Amino acid sequence: MKAVLRLIPAAWLALLVAAPLVLVAIMALSWQAEGVPPYSPPWAGEGINPDNLRLLAEDPHYRDALAQSLVVAALTAGLCLLVATPMGIAIARAGRGRNALLGAVLLPFWTGFLIRIGAWIGLLRDEGWINSVLRALGWIDQPLPLLYSNGAMLLGMVHAYLPFAVLPVFAAATRLDPVLEQAAADLGATPGRAFLTITLPQLLPALAAAFLLVFIPAAGEYVIPELLGPADATLVGRVLFQEFFQNRDWPVASALAIALLALLLGPIILFQRLGRSA
Amino acid sequence: MTPRLSLTAVTRRFEGVTALDGVSLDVAAGEFLALLGGSGSGKSTLLRVIAGFETPDSGTVSLDGADLAGVPPHRRPVNMMFQSYALFPHMSVAANIGYGLRREGRPRAEIEARVAQAVATVRLEGMEKRRPDALSGGQRQRVALARALVKRPRLLLLDEPLGALDANLRERTGFELRAIQRESGAAFVMVTHDQAEALALADRVAVMDRGRLLQVAPPRELYERPATRFVATFLGAANILSGARTADGALHCHEAACTLRAPTPIPEGTAAAAIRPERIRIATTTGDNTAAGTVEEAAFRGESSLLLVRLAGGALIRVSHAEEGGAPPPRGTPVHLAWDADAVVPLAE
Numbered sequence: 036m037k038a039v040l041r042l043i044p045a046a047w048l049a050l051l052v053a054a055p056l057v058l059v060a061i062m063a064l065s066w067q068a069e070g071v072p073p074y075s076p077p078w079a080g081e082g083i084n085p086d087n088l089r090l091l092a093e094d095p096h097y098r099d100a101l102a103q104s105l106v107v108a109a110l111t112a113g114l115c116l117l118v119a120t121p122m123g124i125a126i127a128r129a130g131r132g133r134n135a136l137l138g139a140v141l142l143p144f145w146t147g148f149l150i151r152i153g154a155w156i157g158l159l160r161d162e163g164w165i166n167s168v169l170r171a172l173g174w175i176d177q178p179l180p181l182l183y184s185n186g187a188m189l190l191g192m193v194h195a196y197l198p199f200a201v202l203p204v205f206a207a208a209t210r211l212d213p214v215l216e217q218a219a220a221d222l223g224a225t226p227g228r229a230f231l232t233i234t235l236p237q238l239l240p241a242l243a244a245a246f247l248l249v250f251i252p253a254a255g256e257y258v259i260p261e262l263l264g265p266a267d268a269t270l271v272g273r274v275l276f277q278e279f280f281q282n283r284d285w286p287v288a289s290a291l292a293i294a295l296l297a298l299l300l301g302p303i304i305l306f307q308r309l310g311r312s313a
Numbered sequence: 314m315t316p317r318l319s320l321t322a323v324t325r326r327f328e329g330v331t332a333l334d335g336v337s338l339d340v341a342a343g344e345f346l347a348l349l350g351g352s353g354s355g356k357s358t359l360l361r362v363i364a365g366f367e368t369p370d371s372g373t374v375s376l377d378g379a380d381l382a383g384v385p386p387h388r389r390p391v392n393m394m395f396q397s398y399a400l401f402p403h404m405s406v407a408a409n410i411g412y413g414l415r416r417e418g419r420p421r422a423e424i425e426a427r428v429a430q431a432v433a434t435v436r437l438e439g440m441e442k443r444r445p446d447a448l449s450g451g452q453r454q455r456v457a458l459a460r461a462l463v464k465r466p467r468l469l470l471l472d473e474p475l476g477a478l479d480a481n482l483r484e485r486t487g488f489e490l491r492a493i494q495r496e497s498g499a500a501f502v503m504v505t506h507d508q509a510e511a512l513a514l515a516d517r518v519a520v521m522d523r524g525r526l527l528q529v530a531p532p533r534e535l536y537e538r539p540a541t542r543f544v545a546t547f548l549g550a551a552n553i554l555s556g557a558r559t560a561d562g563a564l565h566c567h568e569a570a571c572t573l574r575a576p577t578p579i580p581e582g583t584a585a586a587a588i589r590p591e592r593i594r595i596a597t598t599t600g601d602n603t604a605a606g607t608v609e610e611a612a613f614r615g616e617s618s619l620l621l622v623r624l625a626g627g628a629l630i631r632v633s634h635a636e637e638g639g640a641p642p643p644r645g646t647p648v649h650l651a652w653d654a655d656a657v658v659p660l661a662e
Contacts, residue, residue, distance in 0.1 A: 221364060228416065
């Protein structure tokens with residue numbers, strides 16, 4: 036019985052994680068071909084194709100896409116931390132209102148993702164609410180180019196990923212002993228000093244975890260940059276989509292996916308270490 | 314001379330509950346004062362008012378004559394040792410102890426010297442680099458004490474400083490605390506619920522109940538002459554006999570079938586008196602300040618035996634029988650008890 040129980044997750048991982056990964060890896064080493072599926076595997080006669088991975092390393096188009104994705108993910112994670120740190124601490128200290136506030140953070144999480152993106156588009160587009168109001172107030176003549184900008188993209192990313200950052204900060208903040216800040220005050224620390232020297236250092240592991248929890252999924256984000264970002268935001272998710280569906284170059288797309296995974300392996304391992312030490 | 318700490322009619326209410334009710338108290342420089350009371354007596358609230366974590370609704374707190382109203386905790390020359398010790402878990406012992414000096418912006422060399430001195434005072438040499446979670450309870454207690462003392466506060470507040478230690482460590486640490494207090498010259502105000510600790514360590518003990526100060530006196534006076542029934546009960550061990558005041562200033566105690574007479578007439582309105590067990594002896598006299606009864610239990614206590622004597626009126630009283638007085642009477646023996654007039658302590662309600 037125990038063996039069977041252990042077999043279920045093993046089978047799950049083998050079927051839904053390992054097998055697709057192996058497939059993607061094989062594809063990354065295959066040749067583009069006409070047909071369905073549009074590639075010929077290494078054993079079909081042509082052997083292993085090293086060009087896909089080499090292309091990623093050499094062609095600035097792909098290199099930049101990967102680099103830009105990491106930058107956008109880091110910016111998103113950093114902005115999320117800036118917002119989530121005060122939020123998480125405040126919610127942890129809210130007393131009776133705590134559950135309501137936590138619900139308010141999670142509520143958007145449970146509503147449709149595309150609806151929220153649609154709402155941002157409605158707010159930010161040239162004839163959107165913000166531009167209409169500004170124009171009605173007479174503050175602007177021409178609509179501000181809010182939508183399809185880096186700002187709109189980051190706004191959407193932060194909005195979507197914020198709960199991932201708030202929860203670990205909140206959980207760590209509830210475990211803080213409020214007497215410690217009093218002790219710091221008693222020893223002559225101003226409230227700001229006490230926060231910087233006592234509260235913040237104790238939250239550091241949680242802040243790092245929150246950063247990675249946002250950074251890792253944000254690096255591969257496709258929908259938000261596509262719908263809110265500028266046309267020239269060639270993030271890896273978008274490039275991957277183009278290779279797969281427009282160029283029908285499955286091997287290059289697969290190589291990109293493998294490269295992103297390899298880049299994220301470091302942060303993922305770091306995150307798991309943090310989880311174990313916390 | 315201006316007292317180090319002066320409290321005048323300090324009152325604090327929480328949602329209808331009066332935690333402190335007009336507390337007035339002076340603490341002299343270099344004095345060790347114990348605030349003694351049960352839970353909910355207001356003793357911890359009083360400590361937090363002095364430290365600045367609570368603002369009194371009325372009344373004043375002043376230090377060396379300077380009013381502390383509106384002075385936030387971090388600017389008060391007062392330090393507190395917290396009941397939970399409140400050590401900073403992410404800092405070493407040395408960093409914990411030096412925290413207050415760094416906040417004062419002292420030069421690094423001075424901080425190091427003073428931390429080393431404080432570490433030596435509490436005998437934690439060799440532990441400087443450890444984190445609090447790698448210390449025993451007794452060691453943590455010392456770090457907390459050193460961290461508060463290193464700032465050389467004019468007044469040190471201690472919230473149940475020995476509360477988390479086991480019985481063995483308690484006695485020794487108590488003596489050390491006393492020695493450190495004498496040496497530092499700071500005034501100490503210690504909160505405790507343990508009357509033995511208060512009596513053993515403090516120069517004066519302030520007994521609190523329901524937000525009020527009932528009696529402030531040196532330990533011996535408090536022990537021998539408790540002012541009220543509550544104080545006598547809280548200090549424990551004393552026999553408390555209820556009775557009715559007679560016209561000539563004695564107290565007739567029905568349940569003990571005896572008349573208690575103090576050296577001076579018992580004040581009007583008094584309905585109880587305390588007699589300590591060690592002031593009662595077995596005798597053959599009769600009259601006032603004597604009672605007859607039967608030994609119900611006898612317990613050997615080393616230097617003395619504790620007898621429980623059922624009096625003719627039904628009351629059960631405790632008698633401490635010194636060993637040099639010979640073997641105590643066995644159970645069931647009828648005895649006569651007597652005590653001196655100055656052993657009778659009239660108690661206010």
